[in-house]
Amino acid sequence: MSERIAVVTGAGSGIGLAIARELVARRFSLLACSRDQRELDGLASEAGDRLLARVGADLSTDEGVRALLDRVDVLDRAPDLLVNCAGLGSWGEHLSIESSKVRAMLAVNVHALTTITSHVTRAMVARGSGRVLQVASTAAFQPVPMFAVYAATKHYVRAFSEALHDELDGTGVTVTVLYPGVTKTPFLDAARFPLDGAPGSVGWIARQALLEPEDVARKGVEGALQGERRVVVGALNQLQRALGIALPDAATRALWRSFLGRK
Numbered sequence: 459m460s461e462r463i464a465v466v467t468g469a470g471s472g473i474g475l476a477i478a479r480e481l482v483a484r485r486f487s488l489l490a491c492s493r494d495q496r497e498l499d500g501l502a503s504e505a506g507d508r509l510l511a512r513v514g515a516d517l518s519t520d521e522g523v524r525a526l527l528d529r530v531d532v533l534d535r536a537p538d539l540l541v542n543c544a545g546l547g548s549w550g551e552h553l554s555i556e557s558s559k560v561r562a563m564l565a566v567n568v569h570a571l572t573t574i575t576s577h578v579t580r581a582m583v584a585r586g587s588g589r590v591l592q593v594a595s596t597a598a599f600q601p602v603p604m605f606a607v608y609a610a611t612k613h614y615v616r617a618f619s620e621a622l623h624d625e626l627d628g629t630g631v632t633v634t635v636l637y638p639g640v641t642k643t644p645f646l647d648a649a650r651f652p653l654d655g656a657p658g659s660v661g662w663i664a665r666q667a668l669l670e671p672e673d674v675a676r677k678g679v680e681g682a683l684q685g686e687r688r689v690v691v692g693a694l695n696q697l698q699r700a701l702g703i704a705l706p707d708a709a710t711r712a713l714w715r716s717f718l719g720r721k
């Protein structure tokens with residue numbers, strides 16, 4: 459079998475790093491992207507020749523996205539797998555979040571993901587095969603007060619990617635959406651996500667459902683390679699999706715008010 463090539467964004471830490479390691483273990487060769495190239499040093503020493511290239515690119519900028527796509531185009535063929543994992547969040551009242559953070563969330567979680575997906579998927583369709591793995595979040599299943607923009611960006615990832623999955627039916631290319639719940643990665647500190655709190659609070663529920671990045675990565679990669687439409691990791695997170703779909707709006711909002719300790 460010829461070499462299988464994967465492009466992974468957000469490969470320097472957390473879920474993206476775990477996905478990159480999972481792919482190396484499955485004998486993929488990688489083009490890995492992170493904002494800070496030095497973050498890819500550990501992966502480079504583990505992956506050896508399987509790390510074809512590391513791209514340091516700020517995906518909140520058009521230049522960063524272009525730099526990644528230019529490097530992808532240098533490959534002699536379309537990648538076999540694209541993993542869009544780079545993303546960021548910011549917990550807090552929307553009006554208290556700096557506008558630069560809001561811009562970065564929209565740029566990376568929405569704009570970069572869309573541009574990279576469109577470019578790489580077009581080449582995959584031309585060849586007639588390929589897999590795409592989009593890292594969304596269980597925040598995509600309902601509006602989340604205190605995570606308003608972050609959750610909205612993940613609703614976008616869900617709507618865009620699940621629709622694309624259907625559009626590409628019959629092309630040989632599949633798009634899988636991975637919905638992790640709260641996972642032990644640097645994201646939680648960076649987003650100032652509250653992991654403390656009394657029983658029944660957001661933090662307490664998150665602690666009960668806390669996932670390991672390696673488990674999320676393994677299930678996401680398995681789902682993507684099988685061409686599944688979506689992968690929701692963990693029983694509590696599957697319940698969250700089911701409730702988000704089944705409950706009337708007023709009930710969902712009442713639940714979240716109670717998780718947040720609001721009347």
Ligand SMILES: NC(=O)c1ccc[n+]([C@@H]2O[C@H](COP(=O)([O-])OP(=O)(O)OC[C@H]3O[C@@H](n4cnc5c(N)ncnc54)[C@H](OP(=O)(O)O)[C@@H]3O)[C@@H](O)[C@H]2O)c1
Pocket residue numbers: 467468469470471472473474491492493494497515516517518543544545546547562566593594595596637638639640641642643644645646648
């Ligand atoms: N951890 C959770 O609880 C959780 C739950 C649901 C979904 N997710 C999603 O999982 C994905 C990965 O997050 P994680 O939990 O693994 O956290 P993480 O370790 O903080 O990983 C985020 C990755 O995104 C990259 N990134 C952020 N801003 C970027 C930018 N401007 N340009 C290029 N790369 C950028 C980071 O690179 P640098 O480090 O170089 O900035 C990092 O590699 C995200 O899309 C996140 O929304 C996480």
